[in-house]
Amino acid sequence: MTAKQHPVTTAFDTTASETGESSGAVRAEGTAEAAAAVDLVHVGKVFAAGAVTALSDISLTIAAGEFVSLIGPSGCGKSTLLRIVADLEQPSSGSVTVHGKSAERARKDQDYGIAFQQAGLLDWRTVAANVELPMELHRVPKAERRARSAELLEMAGLTDFAKRYPAELSGGMQQRVAIARALARKPSLLLMDEPFGALDEMTRERMQAELLRIAGETGAAVLFVTHSIPEAVFLSDRVVVMSARPGRVTDIVPTGGQGRDPDPDQDVRSSPVFFDAVAAVRAALRGDHGDGPVAGRDLR
Numbered sequence: 001m002t003a004k005q006h007p008v009t010t011a012f013d014t015t016a017s018e019t020g021e022s023s024g025a026v027r028a029e030g031t032a033e034a035a036a037a038v039d040l041v042h043v044g045k046v047f048a049a050g051a052v053t054a055l056s057d058i059s060l061t062i063a064a065g066e067f068v069s070l071i072g073p074s075g076c077g078k079s080t081l082l083r084i085v086a087d088l089e090q091p092s093s094g095s096v097t098v099h100g101k102s103a104e105r106a107r108k109d110q111d112y113g114i115a116f117q118q119a120g121l122l123d124w125r126t127v128a129a130n131v132e133l134p135m136e137l138h139r140v141p142k143a144e145r146r147a148r149s150a151e152l153l154e155m156a157g158l159t160d161f162a163k164r165y166p167a168e169l170s171g172g173m174q175q176r177v178a179i180a181r182a183l184a185r186k187p188s189l190l191l192m193d194e195p196f197g198a199l200d201e202m203t204r205e206r207m208q209a210e211l212l213r214i215a216g217e218t219g220a221a222v223l224f225v226t227h228s229i230p231e232a233v234f235l236s237d238r239v240v241v242m243s244a245r246p247g248r249v250t251d252i253v254p255t256g257g258q259g260r261d262p263d264p265d266q267d268v269r270s271s272p273v274f275f276d277a278v279a280a281v282r283a284a285l286r287g288d289h290g291d292g293p294v295a296g297r298d299l300r
């Protein structure tokens, strides 16, 4: 029932009509299990007393366990949309539910982990203590906290830095700590805003694989913002393409979760299916709506 079963498709399958298709498919009335991870219905956002319309009529449902990326030009409202889901910003119109609850309730229940553009670490806590913070807030016993933070820091390649302070780390390392912290409580929803932007290519690929592994193991849904088309295609079940301000959803490209369970004998990123999906997202970003064949098969 999740989009994990979406077939891998090409540009020909991308239609703007899918945009609002599933909104409200699973509504708040259901049980927590049955509810979508995120349900946005006609969400709009106007900043500064009407001066900036950041988002217009966004309807989107993210199923439990689904990985959805948002991609679109700078300033089209991707971060704003994530902040609305996280209840850090209020929508001017429309409604938001997270696991069938209000966004406020979900925030208070810590139903999600967040990793945003800025790492947002607490300078006075060590790396390990930053990762342990969400667990401390939930009174996870000390031994369990220690074990989990050690495991996460190993995943992030930061074991040797556990006792250091954020100011002693590079920007990319700080970002890796923030990602480890977001994963600490195995949240059922992860909200990630360009979390890998500051990482070198090899670390980025390792973190992408780890993120998919952890999301797969915990069944977490992920709403992920990126400017990288290959990253979006590798990670996602569906890629949501947004237009320039005011941000709207113009296309939803099913990309089939290609990075999940990769064939060890094949490099997913060099397969024709991967190139086709990248071309489909590029075409959608350019504003082609699948009326004709997609020219070329390049990754940029």
Ligand SMILES: Nc1ncnc2c1ncn2[C@@H]1O[C@H](COP(=O)(O)OP(=O)(O)OP(=O)(O)O)[C@@H](O)[C@H]1O
Pocket: 047, 048, 052, 053, 054, 072, 073, 074, 075, 076, 077, 078, 079, 080, 081, 245
């Ligand atoms: N607190 C705010 N007050 C006023 N305007 C804001 C505020 N936050 C965002 N905006 C405006 O809303 C629009 C969308 O901003 P947002 O940060 O969501 O874009 P984005 O898609 O995340 O861009 P980028 O890819 O550069 O990160 C921009 O025009 C921005 O100036």
Ligand SMILES: [Mg+2]
Pocket: 078, 079, 080, 117, 193
């Ligand atoms: Mg942003």
